[in-house]
Amino acid sequence: MFRRLDATPGEIRFTFDGTEQIARPGDSVAVALLAAGEPSLRDTPVSGAPRAPYCMMGVCFDCLVEIDGVGNRPACLTPVAEGMQVRRQRGARGVL
Amino acid sequence: MNEAWDVVVVGAGPAGLAAATLLAEQQARVVLLDEQPAVGGQIYRGIERAAEHPSLLTALGPDYVYGATLAARFRASGAAYRPGSLVWQVTPGREVWFSADGSSHLVRADAVILATGAMERPVPLPGWTLPGVMTAGALQIMLKSSGVVPGEPFVVAGSGPLLFLLVQQYLAAGARPAAVLDTTARANEWRALRHLPEAVADRAGRRDLAKGLMMVAGLRRSGIPRYRHVSDIRIEGADAVTGIAFRSGTTQHRLATRLVALHEGVIPAQQMPRSIGCAFAWDAAQQCFAPVLDAWGNSSVDGVMIAGDAGGIGGARAAEHAGRLAAFEALRRLGRIDAARRDALATDDRRARQSQLAVRRFLDVLYAPRDAVLRPADDVVVCRCEEIAAGAVRDVVRQGCLGPNQAKAFLRAGMGPCQGRLCGPVVTELIAQARGVGQDEVGYYRIRSPLKPVTVGELAAMETE
Numbered sequence: 001m002f003r004r005l006d007a008t009p010g011e012i013r014f015t016f017d018g019t020e021q022i023a024r025p026g027d028s029v030a031v032a033l034l035a036a037g038e039p040s041l042r043d044t045p046v047s048g049a050p051r052a053p054y055c056m057m058g059v060c061f062d063c064l065v066e067i068d069g070v071g072n073r074p075a076c077l078t079p080v081a082e083g084m085q086v087r088r089q090r091g092a093r094g095v096l
Numbered sequence: 097m098n099e100a101w102d103v104v105v106v107g108a109g110p111a112g113l114a115a116a117t118l119l120a121e122q123q124a125r126v127v128l129l130d131e132q133p134a135v136g137g138q139i140y141r142g143i144e145r146a147a148e149h150p151s152l153l154t155a156l157g158p159d160y161v162y163g164a165t166l167a168a169r170f171r172a173s174g175a176a177y178r179p180g181s182l183v184w185q186v187t188p189g190r191e192v193w194f195s196a197d198g199s200s201h202l203v204r205a206d207a208v209i210l211a212t213g214a215m216e217r218p219v220p221l222p223g224w225t226l227p228g229v230m231t232a233g234a235l236q237i238m239l240k241s242s243g244v245v246p247g248e249p250f251v252v253a254g255s256g257p258l259l260f261l262l263v264q265q266y267l268a269a270g271a272r273p274a275a276v277l278d279t280t281a282r283a284n285e286w287r288a289l290r291h292l293p294e295a296v297a298d299r300a301g302r303r304d305l306a307k308g309l310m311m312v313a314g315l316r317r318s319g320i321p322r323y324r325h326v327s328d329i330r331i332e333g334a335d336a337v338t339g340i341a342f343r344s345g346t347t348q349h350r351l352a353t354r355l356v357a358l359h360e361g362v363i364p365a366q367q368m369p370r371s372i373g374c375a376f377a378w379d380a381a382q383q384c385f386a387p388v389l390d391a392w393g394n395s396s397v398d399g400v401m402i403a404g405d406a407g408g409i410g411g412a413r414a415a416e417h418a419g420r421l422a423a424f425e426a427l428r429r430l431g432r433i434d435a436a437r438r439d440a441l442a443t444d445d446r447r448a449r450q451s452q453l454a455v456r457r458f459l460d461v462l463y464a465p466r467d468a469v470l471r472p473a474d475d476v477v478v479c480r481c482e483e484i485a486a487g488a489v490r491d492v493v494r495q496g497c498l499g500p501n502q503a504k505a506f507l508r509a510g511m512g513p514c515q516g517r518l519c520g521p522v523v524t525e526l527i528a529q530a531r532g533v534g535q536d537e538v539g540y541y542r543i544r545s546p547l548k549p550v551t552v553g554e555l556a557a558m559e560t561e
Contacts, residue, residue, distance in 0.1 A: 001228070001355055002238070003247030005152060005269055024242060026134075026145050031242045039336055040227040046483045050335050052227035056234035057138055058131060058548070059215045059365075060480065061513035062225075072513065072549050077182070079133045 002035050014084040023080040030056060030063045030075035033086070041065050041075060042089040064089050101125050101176075103426050104192045104205040106183050106368065109137020110163070110412045111404025112211030113170045114419035115426075120175035122427055127176040127203060129183055129194055131548070135167050137213055138233065139412045142241040143167050152243050155268035157261075159307075159412075160240070166416065185545035186210070186372050188397050195550050199557030207399050207426040210369055211419060214362040214405035217384070217465060218518045219254065220472040223331025224358065225480050232262045232359035239265060249274035250355035251340050253329055256463040259359040260311040267318055275351055276315060277326040277342055279360070281466055288462035294454060300413070301454030323349065327468065331356055360465045364406050367517060370543040372397055378535040381460045382409055383470065384521065385540060391446075392425035393418060401425065410453050417449035470525045478526070479519035481512020489523055493530035500524055500541045513549065516541040 010022040016033055023032035030053045033041060040050035041063055053063035056076045063075040066087040075086070105116045108130035119126040136143040140163025146152050153161055170177075178196060185193040190208050194201050216231045223229065232252065238244040245266060252263055252273045263276060295301035315322060323344035332339045332350075341350045363384035370376065375388040375396035386408040393401040403422040404415030421442055428438040472478065474487030484507050492506045500516075500523050503509055509523055510516030516523075520541050528538045 001247060002244050005243040005245060006149065026142060027242050031238050031244055034238065035242065035244045044481075044483060046481075049225065049483075050227050051225065051480075052230075054225075054229065054234060054480075055216065055231050056237040057215070059514065059517050061549075062480065064513060070551060070553075074549065077131055079180075 001037065001039070004035060012080055012082050014080055014082065014086060016086045017088055027080045028056075028076050029065065029067065029073075029078045029080045029084070029086055032080045033075065043091050045091050048091055099204065101127050101203055101205040102430050103127075103207045103209060103423075104129065104190070104203055105209045105211060106130075106186070106192070107137060107211035107213055107404075107406070108132065108135040108177075108179070109139055109211060109213050109404060109415065110166060111213075111406070111415040111419035111422075112137070112209070113166045114416040115209050115211060115403055115423040116175040116177075117166075117170045117173040118420050118423040119426060120173035122423075122432065124427060124430060124432065125176075127178060128170075129178050129181040129192065131180070131182050133179050135170060135177070135179070136163055138237065139163065140167065141237055146240065149243060152239075152269070155265050156240060157265065157268070163412075182548040182550070183368070184548045184550050186368060186400070188372055188400070190399050193545070195548070195554045198554060200550065200554050202558070207401060207429050209393070209401045209403055209419070209422045209426065210406055211402075211404045211415075212365045212368050212406045213415075214409060215365050215517065216258075217360045217363050217469070218478075218522055219358040219360045219469055220476045220478050220486070220522055221329050221331065221358075221468070222476055223333065223337070225477055225483075226331060226333050226337050227335070228333065228337030228354050229331055229356050229358060232259050232357045233362075235357050236262050236265070239269065245269055245271035246355055248355070249353060250357065251275050251277065251351055251353045252357045252359075253277035253279065253326065253340065253342070254357075254359035255280045255465070256359055256361040257308065257311075257459065258362070259357075260308070260315065262357065262359075263320075264311045264314050267314065272318070273320055274353060276320055276322045277329065277340070277344070278322055278324045279326045279329070279466060280324070280463060282325050284462050284464055288458050291458040291461055295458045298451050298454035300451040304455040305458075327466065360469050361463055362405065362409055363521060364408060366520070366540065367515065367543050367547050369395060369400070369402055369406065370540065371545055371547060372400055374400060374402070376540065379408060381457070383465055384409075385524075385535070391421070393422040394425065399429070410449075410456060414449050414452035417445040417452065420445045421449065470522070471529050472522070478522040479507070479509035479512065481514050481519075482508045482510075484509040484519070486522070486526055489526045490530050493527055497527070498531070499527060499539050501539075503527065504541060510541050515543070515547070
């Protein structure tokens, strides 16, 4: 759905649900995953509907993911880092 | 880091950068806390990194590039700067608590300047929670911070300067929307004309109008279909967007698309000042709540100032001057200058800020949001987190619910992870409409810390500095 204006390959390696992804310096986790073609990052705890980042600026919290074992991390506010393990957040409500 | 500061500034957009820069230049001990990894706020997001990509700078345009001057002056000022800091509590006693690098921190100050900016007005319409629906601002952030653009045809829908700016920037970057759905109401166009002389009379106003005309002319030249006076938008899809249906004039349309950008203007970010107890009042011209401020940005809480769009929408250049005005007032509060000196020093910024606001009335009226955006139909989800529809809010009002906090208790609206940031404005409107009273009487959610998700681990690793 998205493409990068600058086609040079990225150098930051991280995983999403165990699959390796490549990001660039300056990417948030949310940007990196959207650019990699991920259509959604979590399911809602209420109806289980899929959600994707909506505001990209820390307002909507629809980009919440699990990062390195910690749930409810806002992907749009978190710079992506080498070796980061990101997981889709499914349903169950965590503690903020 | 020192235990106590003269001033803590929250937010590294134009207002926060200008305030912190001036304070540091005047030898005040100031620290700037910002949740982003780099300076610029949303308007100048990624401004320091973008310098490495000349073609991106060209696409984003000179008003964006201007932010590099602000950033450079801030860097040279010697102000302390803590990027990646999520401020989750500010007390009326001017203690500022934040998370950074996996632990919590506390700083104290004689004055706090909140420069937390604006957020995009929520655009509740059928299908707005589907993956593939983003705000225009969100897409612009992806462009500014990472040079990421849509890789397939997409639809832009809404109203306001940012929407047209995004289209202009996308065209310059080589990303072409399939259609622009302009929701600006026909009646607004006539009403706005009355405020045109005020804008034309000022040099900055003329510049802003010229920029707007250029954007609209560019859109026309591009040949991209622009549907006007659009209403009744319905975004279609089961698990993701597949299309968008709408009415333009009297004709019904449907376009296939997997990506929709929505935008209906911006409103002040209320969360932080509300949590401190700063008084707010309804701004009828801008159709939003704004904090009650004096000419210097002092809120109703002693020592807490609010600068820039967080204090009412005025745009980036007005925000910069408001940041400097708050900084002069902070210097007076610290006893560095007296009131007469403050007034003398602030003359240019006061005049410049007024000038930057010359076009505002015109824009407020032209891009006033439609009723359907402010008070959506019963079947539209208003609380994205708890998936509560507008009809449920109207129902509890019929059962005697008087305000947003009661509605929250009945419905859980506003209790999800966004803490009511996106449903708050809509819930207040729905209750005001259903009760037939004003927004001030209805009020707003009571906002409590933590303002951002903070883990128990971060609290346990508390460091008081």
